[in-house]
Amino acid sequence: MTAPLHEARANGPGRALPDTQQGMRRRNLARVMHAVSAEGSLSRAAVASRIGLTRAAVSTLVDELIRTGLLEELGPERPGRVGRPGSALAVSGRGPAGLGAEVGVDHLAVCVVDLRGEVRARIERQGTNRGRSPEPVIEELTGLVRRIVAEVEREGLWPAGLAVAVPGLVARDGRTVVAAPNLDWHDTDLGALLPAELALTVDNEANFGGLAELWLGENTPHDFLHVSAEIGIGAALVVDGSLLRGTRGFAGELGHVPVHPDGPECVCGGRGCLEQYAGEEAVLRAAGLEPGGDRVGLLAGRAADGDPDVRRALREAGTALGIALTGALNLLDPEEVVLGGALAGLAPWLLPALETELARRTAGPPCPVSVSRLGSEGPLLGAAHSVVRAVLDDPAAVAGRG
Amino acid sequence: MTAPLHEARANGPGRALPDTQQGMRRRNLARVMHAVSAEGSLSRAAVASRIGLTRAAVSTLVDELIRTGLLEELGPERPGRVGRPGSALAVSGRGPAGLGAEVGVDHLAVCVVDLRGEVRARIERQGTNRGRSPEPVIEELTGLVRRIVAEVEREGLWPAGLAVAVPGLVARDGRTVVAAPNLDWHDTDLGALLPAELALTVDNEANFGGLAELWLGENTPHDFLHVSAEIGIGAALVVDGSLLRGTRGFAGELGHVPVHPDGPECVCGGRGCLEQYAGEEAVLRAAGLEPGGDRVGLLAGRAADGDPDVRRALREAGTALGIALTGALNLLDPEEVVLGGALAGLAPWLLPALETELARRTAGPPCPVSVSRLGSEGPLLGAAHSVVRAVLDDPAAVAGRG
């Protein structure tokens, strides 16, 4: 079952797959899983009324899910109302789990999330990967993966797939890193370097960060822009609850939106791209600091101390971000902008200028800008949860594998 | 059945509707209609292999569609291959039809498209609507609608819905014109002014133009940007074969993407928006011409005559468009950009500067830019076809109404 778990996408009129009774069953199994998962604990009757099937039908679906170990029965609910109390169902804390990994510029991280959404294990290794070739890095990552898998297997969990977040552009095949400038990786097929027995998905860290925000954020809407700056500036475009990836998978390159069209030249070939004003290197230079080390922490520290150069640099970055975002908001009309990744930590000094700029350039009420609660954990969590979601989206595909 | 025909949208995991056998049947009916419609004429066996059902199942589906008048049997196919020839099926040229209307700044137009996609009637009325209040304009439009409906009813067609294209922002309810600056309409509920018996959809003309391109364009991909300039500059964002509308329905406002952030002030509150450089008024001013009359024709004529001021003005507009599009392409990564509406007619003089700018600012191969074949007919055709698509998307909803 290395089949395309992720392809639950419905394409406009008439999906590619025939509409058969088995497909119906599979979709209804998924609906039950989602209902229980969203609520934490639910009786059969509650599931039935929530997804619009009859209690009898839900009973058979639940039976099947319990048999395959994806749901478990917690026993009778506390009866608050009149009538026979229902029997609480919950997503199983054992069985398939999501394996998420992050290849950062300065670290590697792996975590396991169970179907309930709980983080069950996490390993991290500090140390720069800048300029290292993919093979040793992925070999090291594989070591971490094997360790963590062995660890959680003792708790009855097994990995239903592996999702890897990388700081770069990823092709739509979900395996190939087309370009990761800060790692100096180009056209690298991670599928060839990772254990073949794990169903693999590779994606941009901004995208996984955006998905984490969508799935784990407190009041996150279904349409928003998740802006994430690490070294480059990327954005995840979440439209109607799913990621906009673009034809080649390169959507969301906010960093290369022109801000001052006659500005300084950029590596992308353009001039005056946002990255020239709000990218990490540009901000450090504008603040009179040297790159290297924990750069974001350094910036935040100096800004908190009131360093005027740093404050000014961040204000200017915020203004540039505001200009680029004005364009994006006019094009996409999202419900919200969420600042994630390194931007979350610098938000206090970026936000005022950013919001001023948005307000100046918008006719109606400006789009609200919020700061991610997840911060730099977003991509890792998003990756692991994407595997979990794939299981919830098609429980039948996973059943009987454990 | 004024029910939301358009809501065939699938929301992420687990659609809102329960997955029942009747739903399955409805979706399969739609699949048959789409298959036949896409091919023009198809036998039952060909439909079956195309949509993945068995011949027996398709037979019953086709029977039902023939009984309700949506399909018709053309008789035996010309046998080119061995074996019994199939019986050709075609979408009916009678029965439900799509009614499309366009409220332009300088004209009104209405047309009827049958399920086969043929334009069966068309009425147009020239005359400016600038500054007229909505009531008399829509009253006049209603008159045209009634005339054209009476006309096509004699051919056995009846309207399955009415779609209206307007030059302005439309709310997501698909009825309310939030702002149409060139008509000076604000927060106008067209549903209250049009015959209630017609299922109504109102949308931006750029959006309908984009849909027309998607459905009728020659080699149009599923992901593209349709840029349409009439007075303002709007874009339709087609992602994975469907329109990106935005939370409020305001997506695609390319005209207010900042191009020179310190440029002249714009009505939107911003500065240096694309519209300041490539909007009709700006181009006319830059070319030293007075607004009024057939302005696009005037520009095209002068440009063709080699008028240097006009040529320069169009070059500069092309450059500005290129800058704004660079931002859009970085965000959306579409497969193509299509110039439609008035831009199509001016393309010869806009394209060189536009493409130069895109090439300069893009690292990889630049996104191809093409010119719409439909030109200014796009919005009207898109509107009418959107009704037709709604019928094809759910034939069961319409069956038995005729």
Add this chain to the structure above:
DNA sequence: ACTATTTCGTCATGGCGGTTTACAAATTAG
């Protein structure tokens, strides 16, 4: 010509999936 082969459309049968209906179990309200 005449037969074998291929393909098409249809019919009868069957399996599968959700609904309907009925009922026992478990709780609260009075």
Add this chain to the structure above:
DNA sequence: CTAATTTGTAAACCGCCATGACGAAATAGT
């Protein structure tokens, strides 16, 4: 302690598609 309410399950039913077989209508080969 009874009536009312809600839950979960079982049995009968209906609808939908798959399967397999068949006649019909064409081509290919002898």
